[in-house]
């Protein structure tokens with residue numbers, strides 16, 4: 322129905338354009354997934370939640386979507402350069418574990434956090450180590466086409482050669498001359514012909530933990546290659562949408578364009594989408610400066626930045642209040658405000674279920690629900706959608722007060738569309754912030770009993786309740802604002 326109206330900002334052309342998929346009714350969507358060597362951080366979560374919104378909306382307006390998001394479990398070197406240790410292998414060495422134990426641990430953490438944020442899993446979640454053969458085949462094709470060279474058991478992409486026939490730097494808006502003059506000297510990377518060249522395959526030393534045989538010797542694939550190999554395998558030589566964080570534009574996505582074009586002659590992606598970063602109290606999040614918070618620390622309240630714990634749905638709602646291409650600043654005050662807004666919205670959805678109808682509506686409901694679509698059709702503008710939903714909230718509360726009226730048909734329409742946009746598209750689970758619907762009354766009762774025990778100084782009982790809940794996976798936290806659970 323609204324398929325024809327979707328406008329999408331393409332990072333490659335730098336403008337908002339009408340979305341026209343390659344195959345009618347079908348969208349191939351690829352998003353760069355996490356490198357699983359540490360707990361997923363909030364900035365990454367924001368990217369994945371932004372593309373979860375894109376995925377959900379495309380499905381809602383009737384597309385069949387194949388959503389692929391990879392797991393990087395090899396090849397991502399420290400400092401994102403061609404030199405240095407593999408991030409996962411380094412962690413494995415430091416913790417005396419198998420690299421795959423690191424991969425398993427942080428993949429599980431990633432899935433858990435995504436689930437807490439109510440993010441729908443992708444249709445395919447391929448791993449780099451599971452696609453070594455496809456990566457070797459792609460390297461061979463690039464070599465055969467003359468855009469790469471072998472050197473001492475490694476294979477490098479020949480950027481200057483590629484640039485003779487295709488613009489390298491078109492996505493990030495960089496010129497090859499500037500890139501060359503800004504690149505450091507070879508720094509002992511004498512295997513490369515030129516500093517800009519990037520690794521497709523790296524020769525591995527004996528002590529290297531993750532390595533495979535290849536036509537060029539024992540080694541491992543370069544980081545940029547996995548996304549090209551896996552997107553080609555599952556979505557084809559050319560597919561519709563490729564997403565990721567802005568920090569991936571260069572060199573990662575620039576290299577993906579070069580690899581795809583060099584291996585099969587086609588630029589691989591029709592629409593490039595990039596999400597913006599988030600900040601914490603106005604400053605860049607960074608582990609090294611300590612200005613950093615993990616999702617779990619946000620949910621439990623165990624952090625130095627927020628005055629209280631926040632439910633994952635509140636955090637998700639907060640993220641929806643900024644457009645994916647804008648930066649978003651996490652502060653305690655902003656999250657408290659988002660929590661109030663979220664509760665108001667959830668309350669209105671409940672009110673909607675028992676509104677009284679009358680002959681005629683005092684507001685044009687089709688226009689109102691149409692504004693939800695207009696917002697999302699405008700490059701997935703979630704903050705405008707949220708503003709329009711609050712127009713609806715205002716109206717719902719006025720109908721409840723009796724100052725406005727709604728007809729039976731309009732009420733059905735409003736219920737249908739409000740639920741679709743809040744629950745299915747924004748991905749906000751219905752129910753009170755802080756827990757799921759069925760558990761809430763039970764938890765209220767249990768926490769009352771615990772409170773009584775505490776007031777009677779019956780510590781045995783209160784500890785028994787707390788420990789029993791912990792065994793059931795429920796963490797209770799007491800603060801000056803009362804008791805919360807997660």
Ligand code: ZN
Pocket residue numbers: 352353354548573
């Ligand atoms: Zn990628």
